[in-house]
Amino acid sequence: MKPVCPFVKAARPDDVSLKKTSESPKQHIAQDVKAKQESAEPGIVSPKCPFGYDSQTFKLGPFSCMICQALLFDSSKCVPCSHAFCKACISRFKDCPLCGADIEKIEPNPDLQTLVDRFIEGHARIKRSQSDEDAQNEKKTITYEDVSLERGAFLVQQAMRAFRAHNIESAKHRLSLCAEDIREQLDRMGNTSELCSQLGAVLGMLGDCCRALGDSVSAVSYFKESADFLFKVQTDDMEIIHTLSVSLNKIGDLKYHEGNLEAARSYYSQSLDVRRKKLAGSPSQTLDVAVSLAKVADVDRNLGDESMAVNGFQEAVELLESLTLNSEEVGLENRRISVLEFLKNQLDSKE
Template structure:
């Protein structure tokens, strides 16, 4: 099942609306009072929009972006002598400037520009106009601008930047953006309590932070983030497919880290918890092939742990149950990617049983 961003995209004014607002600001000096009143009220209800074009729905590269990772600059560094600026982690991989091709004599930090980027991040999506009160004395005055954390919009923006950086292996940048996002959500939780929406968001962001730490080789921090993700997601109803999927994935990732650390009993425990979450889902959504595939993967993980723990019969039963499940799964012609995944998992499972049979025959 393809995971989706947990942040709901806020409705935004289209280009025509923005153009109209700009034209209206010029006309304010020459048009009659009644027209002015209408325009002020319209302006008061307009959604905030980033002046640099960093909008959560456009996914564009803005003037403060690194041209290598395409995310906001992190640890801004300048190439000498060409003066082009990139993230330090990005430009450190090159001997020639990616933009102009000039030899890089050295790389210098640009603290001033990084300060601009950091202030931009701090202020992004925080400007929100007050709603019109309808009072006559206020209608002829400019509406005051208040600063308020629009958490969904800001969260979407930060996750967007983090995902870009992560894909480009700029892991410190991704971790930094996600950490800011997590702190924003924690602040909201402190104000309004553990709502399903906020717990879901925080659970997903903590899982992404775990991915960053795992990619950086920091297994202990990765486990801590995944466990906290599980803590928040476990508070939510499991009938939401995305929540259940994210929860089961976090449990499996903890299991993987325990497995590679040699703690097979702990690994099996987490794999089994993930399996139970996925089995509960498939009871209510048995017609969703992706859920059946998830169950088969969990069965394979549990069975693999059982084999390494010395319980061959339990492992064989688990592998066979997963094979039976996938062989009974009917996919339509449009689900080509799922069919490829089904065949891949089936090949692995059959290989596990085949290896066991070959081993038994060789010992006879």
């Protein structure tokens, strides 16, 4: 069974440290789309968007916000020029980014938003029969898919654009739609590895959105649910493992800032266990293990267990000092040096 949405390998919106794979997300999407097309029923063609939106390419259309470059959310228009943008985006401006006119006020544009919502609801959900008989009779048989691969990629793409432009509510809404699609599939097909990994990734992104909005309770809830689904996936895929460990670490971070150190240590330790088991000599995974060791050691120090903290910091230092990177891995080397410097500072502070 093919995945519903090809974003298993996609980085979280705020996960800038995620190691890039040899193939770009665009290449993964293209390969999955091709595979789906090859396995499709005879006489059925993949749907094309009449507005030119495509999950594989960057395009803006009449339903796009020119500021965040994602589909309009909470559509609003400037007065007097009437140019439309997302409310969160245009609220940062005093004059229209398109025409330069002074903005006297911002008004809701519910009619346009209704069109956008209807477009999202129907996007890439239709397959049309192209049989000779239908062509002769000028009839078109329309079959609605449960959830299409293109729709999932499309929603995640729009969410990522909105998140990067700090339109968090828009990103959250698109990801929620995607999660609903996958949950419907789970209800029908059960907890398959593909669906669990996809839902785990989307829930983690939703956790990032809630954290960005300052809603730590909802963020923890999403991260926990993300981890639950990713734990069900029996895989050696490093990106899925990374996503699982990141979800656990982010719960630990939120608990740490709440002052719940015992809970923070529990989640940091779970993340460390996941990373240890899947280390397999990968440089990026070795760095991840060192970071997890540092997080656990930091909590141990705050809990008053200095000997455990020192042991953790020293183990992390030894890991990084033994790590050899080639000249092409500049990003990893810079990260290794930065983490190593932090660890040595932690050890020096208690000498």
